[in-house]
Amino acid sequence: MELKLKHKAVNFDKLKNFGFVDGRYEKNICDNQFTLKITVAQDGKIFTTVTDNFSGEEYILHLVENSAGSYVGAVRAEYDAAVENFIANCCDSNIFCSELTKRLINYVRKNFGDELEFLWGNSPSTAIWRRKDTQKWYGVLMNIPERKIIWGKSL
8 A cells, every 4th residue: 555644755764774785674472473564665655565464465444544453453553554554654744835834944954954843733734953062043934824824905
């Protein structure tokens, strides 16, 4: 199954430290009854499979929304936890995707060595840069809906 990430992108530099080999990561789940495979293609697309280690067949019930039961629930819980761990450790925020914003982010990274910090969970499209020595902010990036901007009018 292709894993679609909202406002996240794979950071290929982080994959090896996480345990990826040739774009692929494997983890046994549910007391070694299943193997979870995460594959990252060169274009950044992410694919996951869960294989039953006894039969060698792909297991998909954890992906079926209406499937219930403690067994399916256990597989789903371990799958979800592993995928969340992958996202947390191997992906970066990709909320700011205009070319100018990407250039600004790269400029700050190259010249100051600073990365964006996302401080507010309820506002994932707001980030800051801060000084390492004083911890004071020196820049803010925000996505503001166009409807909230009054063009050509003074306040």
